[in-house]
Amino acid sequence: MDSPAPAPQGTAAPQGTGASLGGATPQGTRRRAAPQGIRLPRSVWAVPPVVLLALVFLYPLALVVQQSFTPENGGGAFDAYSSVFASTAFREALGTTVWLAVGATAGCLVLGFALALVIAFVPFPGARAVAKFIDVFLSFPSFLITLALLFIYGTVGMANGVWTDVTGAAEGPFHFLTTPWGVLLAEITYFTPFVMRPLLASFSQLDTAQLEVASSLGARPARIVRRVILPEALPALAAGGSLVLVMCLNEFGIVLFTGAKDVTTLPMLIYGKAILESDYAAACVVAVVNIAISVGLFGLYRVVSKRAGA
Numbered sequence: 686m687d688s689p690a691p692a693p694q695g696t697a698a699p700q701g702t703g704a705s706l707g708g709a710t711p712q713g714t715r716r717r718a719a720p721q722g723i724r725l726p727r728s729v730w731a732v733p734p735v736v737l738l739a740l741v742f743l744y745p746l747a748l749v750v751q752q753s754f755t756p757e758n759g760g761g762a763f764d765a766y767s768s769v770f771a772s773t774a775f776r777e778a779l780g781t782t783v784w785l786a787v788g789a790t791a792g793c794l795v796l797g798f799a800l801a802l803v804i805a806f807v808p809f810p811g812a813r814a815v816a817k818f819i820d821v822f823l824s825f826p827s828f829l830i831t832l833a834l835l836f837i838y839g840t841v842g843m844a845n846g847v848w849t850d851v852t853g854a855a856e857g858p859f860h861f862l863t864t865p866w867g868v869l870l871a872e873i874t875y876f877t878p879f880v881m882r883p884l885l886a887s888f889s890q891l892d893t894a895q896l897e898v899a900s901s902l903g904a905r906p907a908r909i910v911r912r913v914i915l916p917e918a919l920p921a922l923a924a925g926g927s928l929v930l931v932m933c934l935n936e937f938g939i940v941l942f943t944g945a946k947d948v949t950t951l952p953m954l955i956y957g958k959a960i961l962e963s964d965y966a967a968a969c970v971v972a973v974v975n976i977a978i979s980v981g982l983f984g985l986y987r988v989v990s991k992r993a994g995a
Contacts (some may be wrong), residue, residue: 689801721823727984746976750888752966753969763967766970782934782951785868785933793873797878797881802888802910804816805885819882827875830874830942831938842859859971863946864947868939879925879932883922884925924989930986933954935975941956951971953970955968
């Protein structure tokens with residue numbers, strides 16, 4: 686048989702005939718690397734949010750601080766501070782703010798702990814619905830609670846109306862809502878769910894076997910609460926109480942809507958100095974003090990929340 690004629694010289698082998706020996710790439714063929722996207726440093730991505738934060742928050746805050754050191758009527762940089770710190774109105778407002786915040790926080794802790802115990806450990810119809818309502822309650826504005834209390838305990842509220850109808854008196858006995866005690870009641874009513882929420886989350890993770898063992902050993906409910914439940918709830922109580930304390934220090938709507946004229950807190954003093962008296966330097970000084978206290982307490986709240994796992 687005749688052998689096949691050799692391929693003419695200079696003729697290229699047909700393409701697609703398979704890989705060459707040893708996996709070598711045929712001569713004249715190059716592999717192209719896949720295109721890669723442009724990688725920017727991580728610091729570049731942080732620039733837009735930092736700029737936005739500076740424009741929206743830090744710049745107005747810096748203007749407040751600057752205004753506190755530059756009185757409109759001239760004088761030294763710290764003249765406004767010395768004048769405000771020496772005033773009786775500022776000292777009284779600071780004292781009122783602190784005792785209202787501390788009193789409301791204590792009331793919220795006691796009431797919130799008691800209500801959370803009932804919801805978590807006392808079976809009753811609708812317990813789940815009540816727990817869900819607490820989440821909804823957190824979205825309510827503070828003035829709405831104050832308005833509801835005015836309908837009940839106001840000068841012409843339901844309680845005074847019932848009293849005058851029954852006794853025939855000219856007016857009812859309930860006038861505490863325009864006093865510091867009325868403000869305290871409104872703040873406790875509004876801020877208690879902020880303590881209950883972390884408590885309910887903490888109670889949901891509590892091992893019920895501990896409660897059953899303590900009960901089987903003859904421990905009374907009060908002892909179980911004191912020795913078993915309370916130690917587990919302390920981190921949640923601390924986190925909720927810290928948050929309530931910060932919010933009470935800055936509360937403005939409740940004090941304004943109760944109409945308590947003799948109750949002046951730091952936010953109310955800022956409003957009076959800036960809007961009513963047009964003393965912007967003094968208002969900025971009080972605002973700087975309020976901000977410093979709030980930031981310090983918020984830092985404490987973050988530390989407590991991190992330890993509590995919130």
